[in-house]
Amino acid sequence: MYAPVVRGDVPSMNIISSVVVATAIMAATACGGSGGYGTSPTPPSNPGNPSATCTPGNGTVCLVSSNAFDPSSVTIAAGSSITFNNTSGTTHNVTFTTAGAPANVSDFASGTRVVAFPTAGTYNYHCTIHGLSMSGVVVVQ
Numbered sequence: 001m002y003a004p005v006v007r008g009d010v011p012s013m014n015i016i017s018s019v020v021v022a023t024a025i026m027a028a029t030a031c032g033g034s035g036g037y038g039t040s041p042t043p044p045s046n047p048g049n050p051s052a053t054c055t056p057g058n059g060t061v062c063l064v065s066s067n068a069f070d071p072s073s074v075t076i077a078a079g080s081s082i083t084f085n086n087t088s089g090t091t092h093n094v095t096f097t098t099a100g101a102p103a104n105v106s107d108f109a110s111g112t113r114v115v116a117f118p119t120a121g122t123y124n125y126h127c128t129i130h131g132l133s134m135s136g137v138v139v140v141q
């Protein structure tokens with residue numbers, strides 16, 4: 001007599017458990033930034049400008065969608081500037097690890113940031129969001 005009720009409860013419990021697990025996974029991945037499982041339930045606050053284009057060279061370093069600086073090595077004359085152009089659609093920064101380097105470029109999702117290099121030297125930098133796999137160097141002569 002109560003059998004149909006019991007059978008009905010079992011699937012309900014499974015559905016609730018699945019929702020709890022799915023919610024936990026989404027909560028975990030939401031803190032992980034880009035990457036992770038599938039698509040994020042909420043869009044990033046700074047989606048960038050994926051339609052913009054960037055031509056590397058001639059003092060321009062492009063921040064590209066593969067999370068890299070292009071070109072990753074640039075040589076310029078002292079007193080020149082580098083324009084970092086973020087067309088990747090992802091937020092990046094330019095953080096120097098060499099003493100005496102110019103000020104870091106804080107997180108930016110799109111557009112350009114110009115950094116002047118008044119003093120000769122070899123300045124290593126990377127994006128702290130993506131780590132040393134997204135790095136570059138400016139040689140100032």
Ligand SMILES: [Cu+2]
Pocket residue numbers: 067091092093127128129130131134
């Ligand atoms: Cu980055």
